[in-house]
Amino acid sequence: MSDEHIDKISGVSTTGHEWDGIRELNNPLPRWWVVTFYITIVWAIGYTIAYPAWPMLTSATKGVLGYSSRNEVKNELAAAEVAKGKYVTAIESKTVSEVVGDDALREFAVAAGGAAFKINCVQCHGSDTQGSNGFPNLNDDDWLWGGTAEQIQQTITHGIRFASDPDTRLSEMPAFGDIITPDQIAQVTAYIASLSGKVQTASLIEPGAKVFAENCVACHGDSAKGNKELGAPDLTDAIWLYRSDEAAIAAQIRAPKQGVMPAWGGRLGETKVKELAVYIHSLGGGE
Template identity: 70%
Template sequence: MTEKHIDEVSGVSTTGHEWDGIRELDNPMPRWWLWTFYATVVWAVAYTVAYPAWPLLTSATKGVLAYSSRGEVKRELAAARAAQEKYIAAIKAKSVKEIEADGSLRDFATAAGAATFRVNCVQCHASGAQGSPGFPNLNDDEWLWGGSADQIHKTITHGIRFADDPDTHTSEMPAFAEMLSAGQIGDVSAYVASLSGPVSDPAKVEPGSKVFAESCAACHGANAKGNRELGAPDLTDAIWLYGSGERAIAQQVRAPKNGVMPAWGARLGDVKVKELAVYVHSLGGGE
């Protein structure tokens, strides 16, 4: 039997290995470390017995506790749905104004409406509801068909110029290229542009006002403030759906764009439409 080598400095035996004159001391592991290690081994074995752990061909061991993370998620979702039921029932039974008058119900509807908006509305109105060319900004105070909670609810429910809904908002701006000369279109475009800013040729404004009175005032009003019954926009502010400036206005007069919004009532149901109406009204532009 080979005698163990004892380190001269520490008096501790070495492992018997030597590398370039360097020997490794054979110090025992601390007891606390060993017992901790043994405890982790026991814990690991117990864990694999209690919970799903060992992989099989098509599944895994179920564990004596039969725990399932998917089952836990299902239970949590079921509990969340149960908690929502009272709010959903209240929204179904109340009008939009009544929902807004109830603080907790309003908060629930606003959060739910925001989620519905992100799924169904951002494609046109953008993620911040700021709109894009041809699609209105829902944060400002300009509403073609009215910005009260009930009016917003009606618009979302029945849409705009949506052929499949008999109660949809319906109006169309005629193509004035078939009714007015190019000169008249230039004049009226200059007049309309002058209502909210400077124009290239002020001399066109006066004759343009006469063309407007004869051809446009019936829908937009003599003061050009618009008519919500017809969805005719206010032409005196700086909010333009299809572009501002004389050229854009002239293009709209010649061959107008008449946008279409789907009727969401049949697609989403009354509860989600009410939640959407409350959310849109909460953005700050509602009246």
């Protein structure tokens, strides 16, 4: 056992650790640090007595205060349900137009409808609500059956071409490949394409206008602006559900695609459908 070494300058004993001629002084810990350390020990013991702490085989110690973080979360959720209950009740009793006209209800419905959209609608319309080929963009101002809050509610409730709902939105474009000739299809395609852009063969536009007048105005109107009562799209703008190139237009005339949207009324209930309608109406494309 070596003798105790005393540092000549400070007069303090060293620990025996030495590196490169430097010795470590054996100074005692500051009293404030020692007191603080003991306080933390006492605090820890008191905490484990007061609150749930020690794990056992099938549970844990409950703590003398009876505190439970799960109960706290449960109580907070219950309080949140009570807080939003008055809004839900108000939405249940009002029309969707009245909800839109009430700032507080509209704000609540937009938040609730946005959450419902993320659960039920993003699969087709996308998380940004901009849709894709065959699935409509909900941000623009082009609505097949109208973009008022009531019209949106009707579409969500009963769907589009949803066979099991008798009140579903229903419109089907005939397959003109069985009605008119291939030449007429090429002509009317050129005419429709010319309404919103350039065409490959300008000479087909004039005869195409005659084909359109004979076969298409009943639904799309003389000006090709469409008919929201029938779900017939406006053919004069740059918004297309199945692309706007001439090949896509011709394919749709020849053998049209008929998309289907589920009826959400039975699945979500009237209140949640109202909230969805208000949310979609708030995106900026509503009327």
